[in-house]
Amino acid sequence: MLQGETHWVNETIYNCHTICDLLNAGTWQSSLELVVSWLDRHPYDVVTWLIVNSAFTKVENYIPAIQNSGIARYLYEPEFVPQHRDQWPTLSEMILSGKRMVLFMDYNANQTAVPYIMNEFTHMWETPFSPVNQTFPCTQQRPPHLDEEKARNQFMYLANHNLNTAVDINALIGGGNRKNVLIPNTADINQTNGQFDTFGQLEAMSQNCTEQWDRPPNFLLVDYYNLGDPKPGSVFEVAARANGVTYNRRCCGFGDQSAAPIVRNSWIVLSVALVFAVLLAA
Structure with missing residues (x-):
């Protein structure tokens, strides 16, 4: 799982921590494009992304980046709303279906309007x-x-x-x-x-x-x-x-670790946190 804090600035979703003037790691779309490239190269992996909607902007503002990045073809859409722990497909089922990208949002998710961005706090x-x-x-x-x-x-x-x-x-x-x-x-x-x-x-x-x-x-x-x-x-x-x-x-991480003893991959630097899955629920 990846977690990142996002902000709505000038009609665009950005990866920013606290405010974009302090730390701006680029557009959210550019992060999605990196994930799409990774998913293309790793056909047997499932990725979850927890969107931190710090600006409390409406979920529809995330749609352009999703469509433009090409990640839409990988997005998993739940069968139930909310989807209980024992209702999830297995990892194998998700891999075979090609729907290997799971999106959660902490605040302002609306699964009626955007069903593939799930409400974090009705699921976990x-x-x-x-x-x-x-x-x-x-x-x-x-x-x-x-x-x-x-x-x-x-x-x-x-x-x-x-x-x-x-x-x-x-x-x-x-x-x-x-x-x-x-x-x-x-x-x-x-x-x-x-x-x-x-x-x-x-x-x-x-x-x-x-x-x-x-x-x-x-x-x-x-x-x-x-x-x-x-x-x-x-x-x-x-x-x-x-x-x-x-x-x-x-x-x-990447590259020469001796030169960078503390690594924050560029597209998750905004949250200084990597969440990795213990994939027992699936």
Whole structure:
């Protein structure tokens, strides 16, 4: 799964974090075109994209980029609205049908108007967002007031495991009022992305969630997926273990890793997070 924050600026959807004046990673259409190219070259893979609609713009504004990018031919359209966890096709069925691109949107999805962009929070719930607590409690936060039995039996779930640190901006630049912003905690990133059942590590969170909810998370959200303990690839070790398979790929990213110890692929830089799927629900 890929997750990216988007904004509606000058009649165009852009990949921007917070505001486009601070960080603009280009148009959303250009990102879709990269994914189309990847899907063309990997006919046996399924990709999910979680659109963060930070501008709360109407979902119809996303249609031109979808049509112009060529990704429409790959888009999966659900049979049910909403589609419960046990109603999804298998990965093999999706691959054979050619409908291998799944789109979710956090806010302002409208499946009556645009059926192939699914409402995130009628299909999955999330653990606490932007966590600053290294215990990473596996409690349901969004959507609020979701019935626990429904969450357990009908919804998929996404575990946020991207540790953040609160920084007082006024303490840095001067000012009277305390104003905290959250930034990724890179000092502890190797521990956070670790593959062991140790405090603060991804494997510990995965095991805790599995015990608490009787199944692993469907998605694990991490920062800097190319870093970890004991080595790069630890996050994929955790995902593989949750699927009952062995991770045997080369990690991570593109090009010379020694020259870029912290890698953020250009088309997901806006969210500084890569979400990868634990594909048990399908």
